[in-house]
Amino acid sequence: MDPNILGIIVGLVSLLFLFSGMPIAFALGVPSVLFILLFMDRHQFDLIAHMMFDGLNDFGLLAIPLFILMGAIIASTRTGSDLYEGMHRWLHRLPGGLAVSNIVSCAIFSALCGSSPATAAAIGTMGIPEMRKRGYPDSLATGCIVAGGTLGILIPPSVTMIIYGIATQTSIGKLFLAGVIPGILITIMMCIWVVIYSQWARLKRSRAVDRPSAAEGIGNEFFEDVTFTWKEKVSAISRVAPFIFLIVIIMGSLYGGWATPSEAAGVGSVAALLLVMVIYRIGLTDYRKVLHMTIKESTMILMIIAASFLFGAVMTKLYITQSIINAIVDAGLSKWSLMIMINIFMLVLGCFMPPVAIILILAPILYPVLVKYGFDPIWFGVIMTINMEVGLITPPVGLNLYVIQGIAPDVPLSRVLVGSVPFVLILFLGIVICSIWPELTLWLPNKMITR
Amino acid sequence: MKLLRKVLQKIEDLNRILYYVSSIAIVLSAFILTYEVIVRYILRIPTIWEIETSVYLTIMATYLGAAYGLKDGAHINIDLIIRLLPRGFTEKLSLATSLISLVFCALLAWKGWGMWWEATAKGWHSESLWGPPLTIPYFFLPLGMTLLSLQYVILISDIIEKRGGTSHGS
Numbered sequence: 001m002d003p004n005i006l007g008i009i010v011g012l013v014s015l016l017f018l019f020s021g022m023p024i025a026f027a028l029g030v031p032s033v034l035f036i037l038l039f040m041d042r043h044q045f046d047l048i049a050h051m052m053f054d055g056l057n058d059f060g061l062l063a064i065p066l067f068i069l070m071g072a073i074i075a076s077t078r079t080g081s082d083l084y085e086g087m088h089r090w091l092h093r094l095p096g097g098l099a100v101s102n103i104v105s106c107a108i109f110s111a112l113c114g115s116s117p118a119t120a121a122a123i124g125t126m127g128i129p130e131m132r133k134r135g136y137p138d139s140l141a142t143g144c145i146v147a148g149g150t151l152g153i154l155i156p157p158s159v160t161m162i163i164y165g166i167a168t169q170t171s172i173g174k175l176f177l178a179g180v181i182p183g184i185l186i187t188i189m190m191c192i193w194v195v196i197y198s199q200w201a202r203l204k205r206s207r208a209v210d211r212p213s214a215a216e217g218i219g220n221e222f223f224e225d226v227t228f229t230w231k232e233k234v235s236a237i238s239r240v241a242p243f244i245f246l247i248v249i250i251m252g253s254l255y256g257g258w259a260t261p262s263e264a265a266g267v268g269s270v271a272a273l274l275l276v277m278v279i280y281r282i283g284l285t286d287y288r289k290v291l292h293m294t295i296k297e298s299t300m301i302l303m304i305i306a307a308s309f310l311f312g313a314v315m316t317k318l319y320i321t322q323s324i325i326n327a328i329v330d331a332g333l334s335k336w337s338l339m340i341m342i343n344i345f346m347l348v349l350g351c352f353m354p355p356v357a358i359i360l361i362l363a364p365i366l367y368p369v370l371v372k373y374g375f376d377p378i379w380f381g382v383i384m385t386i387n388m389e390v391g392l393i394t395p396p397v398g399l400n401l402y403v404i405q406g407i408a409p410d411v412p413l414s415r416v417l418v419g420s421v422p423f424v425l426i427l428f429l430g431i432v433i434c435s436i437w438p439e440l441t442l443w444l445p446n447k448m449i450t451r
Numbered sequence: 452m453k454l455l456r457k458v459l460q461k462i463e464d465l466n467r468i469l470y471y472v473s474s475i476a477i478v479l480s481a482f483i484l485t486y487e488v489i490v491r492y493i494l495r496i497p498t499i500w501e502i503e504t505s506v507y508l509t510i511m512a513t514y515l516g517a518a519y520g521l522k523d524g525a526h527i528n529i530d531l532i533i534r535l536l537p538r539g540f541t542e543k544l545s546l547a548t549s550l551i552s553l554v555f556c557a558l559l560a561w562k563g564w565g566m567w568w569e570a571t572a573k574g575w576h577s578e579s580l581w582g583p584p585l586t587i588p589y590f591f592l593p594l595g596m597t598l599l600s601l602q603y604v605i606l607i608s609d610i611i612e613k614r615g616g617t618s619h620g621s
Contacts, residue, residue: 019532049593053589053592062484065480065512267484270481
């Protein structure tokens with residue numbers, strides 16, 4: 001059969017299974033087996049177990065469960081609240097200081113954790129109630145955590161980038177380093193927005209002193225200054241210091257080329273475990289929780305990866321991948337209109353599908369096209385990740401929104417969305433800035449010492 | 452019927468134990484890699500078995516953890532459309548998708564046992580320098596898929612019995 005028609009049929013059938021509510025891993029596996037049976041010889045069918053096995057027989061993949069483990073260990077402690085409390089003691093002079101502290105804490109936590117919902121949960125569980133208690137508007141309190149959490153996949157380690165690296169055979173270490181500067185940049189832009197918004201709210205209130213209704217629902221502390229002594233400020237650092245040390249070790253070993261991302265993840269989790277044992281002395285139930293979180297996330301992601309390996313092999317063997325690539329190249333788009341189209345397509349998909357599935361399906365198709373058009377695959381990995389971040393905060397399928405609803409169930413979704421819109425715009429701005437100045441992403445990985 | 456229920460309950464208990472064994476396997480691979488880093492980068496001694504062992508431990512964790520992961524709601528799905536459908540229809544749909552998934556897992560288990568038996572009978576070894584027999588890593592996929600199939604049988608019988616079971620994954 002003509003690969004183009006076959007491609008359309010395979011695409012529609014796969015979408016049908018994906019949207020049927022079947023677990024994503026099986027929704028990718030079932031159509032693969034179906035098309036092997038329909039269009040390929042029996043020998044290929046005998047190999048399905050081999051393909052599923054080979055999909056996971058890759059040392060690079062180990063970084064996923066191990067970074068999940070490290071994130072779970074750290075999330076089991078009070079690190080999240082220690083972080084933002086410590087940040088608050090230093091940043092409280094800024095308008096909206098507590099919200100700024102929460103965003104910066106999300107960014108720092110992202111350097112220890114590769115998943116966005118986990119970052120949002122770790123900081124938000126204590127951060128959102130605290131901000132609301134101190135009178136921050138609900139939309140800002142939830143919006144900054146929803147958005148700050150997405151930094152989890154941009155600032156290394158990042159599960160999304162590991163998957164992208166494996167799907168496209170790009171260096172995961174370089175991808176990690178490429179995310180550092182855009183991550184810091186987006187963090188700063190988010191903080192600037194919070195400061196501007198809070199300053200604006202203060203001005204509005206000072207103008208409307210006679211009409212207290214203008215600042216209705218917003219408590220006092222949002223506007224007032226709190227002060228901390230130097231002793232408090234220093235003690236805040238000492239509590240956060242071990243984890244900063246951990247970040248330095250992980251990033252240093254990647255940058256220096258001493259360890260592959262998987263090895264860094266292994267050493268990082270053991271170090272985190274020791275830190276937690278010595279400093280926080282967590283209880284037996286907490287260890288159980290760590291184990292539970294680790295296996296739940298890992299088996300989910302790795303099963304999807306194994307199934308997508310099968311799916312990808314079928315697509316390639318039926319020449320569907322190649323015909324889609326040819327169709328895109330033959331469309332004769334200019335370089336940047338192609339990039340804009342790809343971004344819009346990914347943003348739409350991001351509203352409906354989790355990042356793991358999007359990357360595993362799209363990356364093998366897009367990679368050859370991008371190379372042909374002269375885009376840098378490392379740079380595109382960053383663009384794709386920022387794109388996926390938007391998907392995490394847009395309904396209907398926004399994993400971070402679910403997390404926030406779990407933490408603050410009484411805040412209606414519409415308020416959360418109002419609060420997160422500016423941050424979505426900041427992420428768009430991030431994509432634009434990284435497209436105009438690709439050096440922002442590529443400078444650091446090119447400096448990396450490779451061996 | 453009652454006996455069958457009992458057997459299935461035992462299988463679920465086994466799967467739960469394997470779930471935690473699997474997560475310990477991940478922790479173990481973290482320790483193995485830490486050891487590997489120390490030996491290779493600090494003591495400068497070439498390593499042989501560490502990386503391959505940790506890869507196999509992860510494969511074990513994935514496939515053996517998958518079974519109880521189903522019960523635990525680990526395997527995420529896209530519930531966008533099914534949330535909009537009428538309740539009676541979603542129940543039938545989740546029954547249908549569970550049956551299809553069961554068939555898929557059973558097929559994988561069947562082909563997986565074939566793969567394992569071939570590797571065992573012919574004494575295949577991994578192509579690395581260390582070269583462990585492949586019968587060990589190949590064992591996890593069929594075992595895990597068999598247990599996952601049985602976990603699906605439990606899920607399906609729950610759906611039929613209650614007719615009020617929620618869709619899996621949520």
